[in-house]
Amino acid sequence: MITTIRVLDETTANKIAAGEVVERPASVVKELVENSIDAQSRSIEVEIVDGGINYIRVSDDGIGMSAADARLAILRHATSKIRTADDLYNINSLGFRGEALPSIAAVSRFTLTTRLHAEPIGTYIEIQGGLVTDIREAGGSVGTTVTVSDLFFNTPARRKFLKTPATESAYIHDILGKIALARPDVAIKLINNKRQVLATTGTGRLFDAAASLYGYKAATELLPLDYTDGDIHITGYVGKPHLLKSSRQWQTWTVNGRTISNRMLSKALDNAYHSLLPKNGFPLAIIQIVIPSDKVDVNVHPQKNEVKFSDEQAVFRAVYKAVLSALETAKGPQQIAATVSLPASSPGKIAEEFKRTPENNVVPAALFMLKESNAPVWREETLPVTTVRETMQSATELPAIRYGLHQDTHDRSSLVLRVLGQINDCFIVAAGSDGLYIIDQHAAHERILYEHLAQSAGRVPAQQLLVPRVVDFDERDIDLILQNEPLFYELGFRLEQIGPRSMRLLEVPSDIPGTEIEGLLREILSALHNMQTPKAHEIRHIFLQTAACRSAVKAGENLNMRQMQALIDELCSTNRPYTCPHGRPAIVRFTSAELAKMFKRQ
Ligand SMILES: Nc1ncnc2c1ncn2[C@@H]1O[C@H](COP(=O)(O)OP(=O)(O)OP(=O)(O)O)[C@@H](O)[C@H]1O
Ligand SMILES: [Mg+2]
Structure with a gap:
């Protein structure tokens, strides 16, 4: 046979x-x-x-x-x-x-x-x-x-x-x-x-292991987890909300001492954070789950990297609640909420704002101008102009029309607005020749800064740090920075490695507040991590967006009339006043006709 x-x-x-x-x-x-x-x-x-x-x-x-x-x-x-x-x-x-x-x-x-x-x-x-x-x-x-x-x-x-x-x-x-x-x-x-x-x-x-890996400083930013739900026990640590990282690499999951990854559990963690803090990024987390061994199958993956729970939902709920209670109890609700919620509206304050006359204002409008003279390390090496144009284009791809705006009816010279006041320290109300305008102050300033930064066709203006700053990174981030040195240079950064996990910042983009620099670097790294083959212009766009966003006046900042007028005048002189660089609306308009209709005058 x-x-x-x-x-x-x-x-x-x-x-x-x-x-x-x-x-x-x-x-x-x-x-x-x-x-x-x-x-x-x-x-x-x-x-x-x-x-x-x-x-x-x-x-x-x-x-x-x-x-x-x-x-x-x-x-x-x-x-x-x-x-x-x-x-x-x-x-x-x-x-x-x-x-x-x-x-x-x-x-x-x-x-x-x-x-x-x-x-x-x-x-x-x-x-x-x-x-x-x-x-x-x-x-x-x-x-x-x-x-x-x-x-x-x-x-x-x-x-x-x-x-x-x-x-x-x-x-x-x-x-x-x-x-x-x-x-x-x-x-x-x-x-x-x-x-x-x-x-x-x-x-x-x-805690000691976390301190050895992440540095003592980062370890002190961890909130302990300790939660029991039936026979599921959850211990470990999660980072305070501001410790968001650029990738999931900073999340460690163990089930009965075995290191695993599990999408569903990552989602539970994200959900717990994002219910409090709608921000991009991945929380640092070390989450140790102990569950009776007959309720988990470890023999489901060739590299033993995944496990299967007999009751996934129960584990999801336990992780979600464990993380949420750690965030809530350790931080105090107002501290976490502060970054997302606007101050409660105060009619008295708004009325006062409306009463203000320009004479009462003391802060110069120049507050909003970019300090061009602050760019001592300007270098002439340039990205091709087309790159900048592409950048600008991609920034405006989201049509303002979606928000009921008729962008094409205004070119940049025709829009003249007179500020009437501020609502909730967030929106500026202004009158135009053809109606009432409400401007989101943060989105507006973002747009202005974006265009200022984008005008520099070559390297983003940089300034040397008199006292270089040391920043800790993980090894993968350091690799990324070293591999993309020319890109970071274009974006105004110059860094040198001084240790296995630390780098010295020698030059940083000017016009970006010092407190924002590190966060900005981490967002660029996050973009580099998450993009398959990032193109220079895409990264530049992300950088400009983020830099503008981080440096712009925030919702919740009280502005005086002169500041608001300066902001609006500058906004009207940009190419795209109607949207912020992320595509969200910066201006909402009620035409005279719409107002008349609302008051049943038509
Ligand atoms: N470092 C070690 N010290 C002592 N014994 C070891 C060590 N490494 C392996 N062994 C022995 O060799 C055996 C075979 O190891 P191997 O890793 O191939 O299989 P395993 O660990 O039993 O199962 P798996 O394939 O899931 O890892 C183990 O069961 C253990 O008895
Ligand atoms: Mg083995």
Whole structure:
């Protein structure tokens, strides 16, 4: 009988399994470190060279393996962690498949050195592309060390998909940081190209691990979580609302000590924040969920990065409530609400505003003018003018017509408005030749600043900082800044790296208040993170938008008549007075005819 079906040999099967288990160097590090944690290690050291592509070493002080176990460990489906399928529903270890070591060894040059506490001598095993090339007795300290060199040397297609060493090391940094937060009782260290870039102390306190990773200053900005709903317990920390980050990278989720990601849970976190603070960005969060192990299935993802809850809704609700109560109790409602709500309307104040005469005003209108003389470091290198035009165009793509405005009926010279007063410290009421105008003061100033900034065709005017400022970033942000140096230069920033996670700000865009600079930088980074292939003009547009928004007078600022008139005059002289750079309306108009209709005069 002819048979065409063949059972694959072990080496080939392992190579195929590796395709699922080992996606990149960070997956190797994750598997090895999880093995070390399962082996009750107190201290784990990871060393990588060139993003882990050329070399990874994971050394632990765990229980180690006997010579016989070490030989078994490298076989497929060999595990000490479960015995039967039933055990899958009550898993208390990170590993359970018995696949990681043979999969890694199938696609690299692999060595394992291990020794039990009770044994005087240990075992050394060497495997190249899945074939055992050496097994012998070896000395060494108690515990296990695995080295992985030349990852994917025998699967070139895989190797081609790897990113630059800098990006691969950022992935490793990221996952190791998350594991360190999941297990603050284990001291975890990362050495990248001979430089120590991460080290936790293993005190068992989550706060200490967070402080080691994010810096002490950031850690003091964390609000503790402690919430129980039935048999779901939630602990951890969330950042205060202003600690919004540029990506989800700053969110660590653990379920029964396992680092996972889960969209539904991220949504619960976002919802809790955004109900209080409608801002872009991702809150910093370390959320540890403890749930009976029979209510969560850990065997649903090839890299064990996801889990399935038997009652997702219950976990969603618990996370939402845990975060919300932390935000509410720790911050005090008015502090959080202050950034979103306008002051309560006060008729007395408005009436007073209307009574004001120009003579009463003392603050010069020049308050609203951009200080052009403040741009000492102006350089002539320019972006092509077309870029600026594109920028301007994209800024105005949202048609004002949507808001019932008839933009084309006014060109910039014909709009003349006389200020009548301010409502709620937010809206300016003005009279025009053809009706009543209500102007959103923030949107209006945003538009003015945007056009001022956009007029500088080349580098955004910058100013040197007399006392350079040090700003902390994570490694991925630093990579982004270094990779996009010319772009940051165009936008008025000059930075130099002074530490693994800090940079010195030497020049910053002028005309941007000092307090806004850091937030502005982070928003550019956020845009760079979130865009696939960002174009210079798109980033510039985002920068101009954000810079204008951050520097503009806020809703809630009381303005005098002269300030308001200056603002309105400037607004009317812009190309697009009707919308802010985000496309929201800056002016709403009631024509004389509409007013007449409202008063039933027609
Ligand atoms: N660092 C270590 N210290 C002690 N024992 C280890 C270590 N690494 C692996 N082992 C042993 O080798 C076995 C196989 O490891 P491997 O990672 O391949 O599978 P696993 O951890 O059981 O399951 P998974 O494939 O889900 O990770 C483990 O079950 C464990 O007994
Ligand atoms: Mg394992």
